[in-house]
Amino acid sequence: xxxxxxxxxxxxxxxxxxxxxxxxxxxxxxxxxxxxxxxxxxxxxxxxxxxxxxxxxxxxxxxxxxxxxxxxxxxxxxxxxxxxxxxxxxxxxxxxxxxxxxxxxxxxxxxxxxxxxxxxxxxxxxxxxxxxxxxxxxxxxxxxxxxxxxxxxxxxxxxxxxxxxxxxxxxxxxxxxxxxxxxxxxxxxxxxxxxxxxxxxxxxxxxxxxxxxxxxxxxxxxxxxxxxxxxxxxxxxxxxxxxxxxxxxxxxxxxxxxxxxxxxxxxxxxxxxxxxxxxxxxxxxxxxxxxxxxxxxxxxxxxxxxxxxxxxxxxxxxxxxxxxxxxxxxxxxxxxxxxxxx
Numbered sequence: 196x197x198x199x200x201x202x203x204x205x206x207x208x209x210x211x212x213x214x215x216x217x218x219x220x221x222x223x224x225x226x227x228x229x230x231x232x233x234x235x236x237x238x239x240x241x242x243x244x245x246x247x248x249x250x251x252x253x254x255x256x257x258x259x260x261x262x263x264x265x266x267x268x269x270x271x272x273x274x275x276x277x278x279x280x281x282x283x284x285x286x287x288x289x290x291x292x293x294x295x296x297x298x299x300x301x302x303x304x305x306x307x308x309x310x311x312x313x314x315x316x317x318x319x320x321x322x323x324x325x326x327x328x329x330x331x332x333x334x335x336x337x338x339x340x341x342x343x344x345x346x347x348x349x350x351x352x353x354x355x356x357x358x359x360x361x362x363x364x365x366x367x368x369x370x371x372x373x374x375x376x377x378x379x380x381x382x383x384x385x386x387x388x389x390x391x392x393x394x395x396x397x398x399x400x401x402x403x404x405x406x407x408x409x410x411x412x413x414x415x416x417x418x419x420x421x422x423x424x425x426x427x428x429x430x431x432x433x434x435x436x437x438x439x440x441x442x443x444x445x446x447x448x449x450x451x452x453x454x455x456x457x458x459x460x461x462x463x464x465x466x467x468x469x470x471x472x473x474x475x476x477x478x479x480x481x482x483x484x485x486x487x488x489x490x491x492x493x494x495x496x497x498x499x500x501x502x503x504x505x506x507x508x509x510x511x512x513x514x515x516x517x518x519x520x521x522x523x524x525x526x527x528x529x530x531x532x533x534x535x536x537x
Contacts, residue, residue, distance in 0.1 A: 196241070196271075205244060206270040208227070208239055212231075212233045215231045219287070222289065222291050226241065228287045228296055230284040230286055232283030234278065234280050235280075236287045237273055237275065238274045238277070238310065239271045239274060240273075240274045241271045274315075277296070277317070280304065280306065281304075282327075283300060284301075285301065285330065289333075294310050295308065295310075295318075296310065296315070297332065297333060298331065299330060299342055300327070301327040304321065304324075305342050321340070321352050321359075324350065326344050327345045328342055329344055330372050331373070332375060334354075335377050338355055342373075343372075343373050344369075344370060348364045349362070349373075349384055350363075351395065368386035368387040368388050370386050371387075372384065373385075380394050380398060381393075400412055400444070400445070401447050401459065403450040405452045407423045408420070410448060412459060413444075416433060417432075417459075431474065433469070433487075446460050447495075448460075449496045455473045456470060456472045456497075456501075458503050465491070467489060467491050468492050468495040470488040470489075470518060471487050488518070498515065502516065503515075504516075512525060514526075
């Protein structure tokens, strides 16, 4: 460990018996976590190093520091040794607020550890990578874990359910390193031929414009903006099943002005839709709850004042439904003309 101001080495933490691949500070506590090819993750208490980093201002402080060094003063101690990986560990990182550690190793596994004042233990193992896990970290804002690997993929995991949410792949490049911006929705990943910067999910909400009105879905509410008065209000509460984390927000929104109804599509359950009728007498409160008409579909859109089309890719069909969610017509998808992209 080094004093960045004086460029002096202030301590050497010994204990690993193979290459140390990674080391990082705890965001708040006097702890360091390190990962090594000796199959272990170590957590170090560096509280006593603060005395060494402080600049001595008089002879008494200098003498005290010299006596500590001469008579066996301890700079840092190993607080925990985390054993569980079957091969070398490439990365380990602390959670920003919780007493958790995440690690990734050459055994293709991502492991989650919990610690308290006296001990640390393994909580769970995330499996899915097909080659060495190069880097893994907690997202600073969302309850997710992000990892990358030599299997040419970046994986996003649900931090609570500990299941895979999404996988990003490249055809030829292995991934080696990850960085998450502390404030905005931006990540960077280094691979064999360079670096990519990407967002986990889009920030523009699903919306529809009708006349002087803009409807859009955000934060579990359907919101309404009137261009003429420049006023915004909540139309109603959206009750969506499933998690509200990565890519569970509404993907598209369609509006029927004659019925004052909205049709919302999301990626929940592999693709689904919900139909809501906006109460005309809610007074802009937006806290009214209603049971939506729901169904599974790749996409859906209004095609008439009280009819909407649902694309069912599994059965290769387009279903025309009414606002009661009843099928009134069935169209084979093969008979539809494919639209261009221009």
